[in-house]
Amino acid sequence: MSIFSDNIRFLRAKKMATQQETANAVFLSRVRYSKYEDGRSEPPYEVLIRISKYFNLSIDLLLTVDIRKYPLEDILHLPDNRIVLPVVIDREGNNYIEIVTQKASMGYLSGYSDPEYIESLQQISLPFLTNGKYRAFPALGDSMPPFKDGSYIIGKYVENIEDLKPNKSYIFVTLNDGISYKRFKQRKKRAVTVAANNSFYKPYDIPLGEIVEIWQYASGIFPEDFEPDHYENYNLQDMFLEIRKEIRNLNDKIS
Template sequence: MSLFGKNIKKIRSVKSLSQQAFADIFDLKRGTLGAYEEGRSEPKIETIIKIANYFSITIDAILTKELTVNQLFKFRGELEGNHDMVIKKKFTEIPCITFEDHNNYIKLASNTNFINDLTPITLPINSDKKLRAFVVNNLEMSSENNGLFPKDIVIGEWTSKNDYEKITRPDVFLILTKEALLLKRIFASNNEFILRADHAGIDESILPYSEIIELWHIKYVFHNRVPDIKNSQVLNKLAFLENEFKKLKDSL
């Protein structure tokens, strides 16, 4: 006895079809289909071919192999038409500044067509903020085996000039000026930022607010490796404490 009856019963279950609905598709009587499923009778070869072709299942498979639910989901035919089985969500598309776009971005950041042509990355981020992605291209924000390394991707939220004074934590920002695109940790100080790298040996610099064209507060990081999260958190806390000490010193 073949496995035809057991397989078509499983197909009906996957498709949520009644015996009558399934029988109507193939011009069968409900009682005849029930007999197939219960193994009381075998179908004609024409019926086997019709059902196998409809669901793109080989005749050998439908007769001799007990089909699994996972296999049935892979078959074409009417199974593909059941779009209710898949719930599609629209993720956020973010323009990404790649290695190749770095220099052009400095010149064309205000050009809408250029921004629209940047390589987009799609991520499950729910944010109504203006976002920009950036592929890290140097070791300036690395510290030993921690921090940001080339090929890591950071995503920043737009920071308006009106909010510069509200920046109190020494977080990492992507900064665009007329001459450079920088990824630095910033410290606010009287209408200017002190820019620092996490990598030892790189001198800090001063950047007046007036020279900043774009400022993106890094909110998300996608590492090209598995980072040491614990040590990264320690470094961030040390940077915060250093900033607090500096503010205290300036106030004395």
């Protein structure tokens, strides 16, 4: 037996479907499907896709995670390319806010769909954040004041890219850049244009195929030494940064 065979047997039982009904749904004979459940055979890729869609569960979870350990109610079903989003809930059924620390962020791209990874994250609960799934990510660098190193940005999961609103801030999880916090500017045919609050950094495009997750800014957790009035000084800092940028461009032209 394998994790895959155990999973599809478990999922079929949850559906209260017979082997014949399941085999018909994925265009297989009952004998061939039963071999997958018994672990006597492994399905080819095209069959895996059909089984994944039938059970509405991603292929990576079907093959690598024993989902019998996790109630199906703890899995949030999503449209498009992301089929499931693992979540952590308390005994009353309330969603925890997982904190992706700077150390944990190094493995987020490989663990975002793994319930065991999500369950291992630190968790908090904020009563004023309801009606959605929230997660906290570390702020890095100086591109999005007033957030700085040591801050955490809490985002609300965005299910559909069409829900992005111009000039609103989002956490973009991408294959190339990992976790980044930027302001959404516009949607293009094959990309989205984003920009930093710090004008020293130029806007750039993120190809749609590189986007793994998007979280809309909901709140922030600041370090102990954070002083809100420093935010008013960023306009002055932006001016100096703009001067530095112009000098750099001038030097480039001269050289």
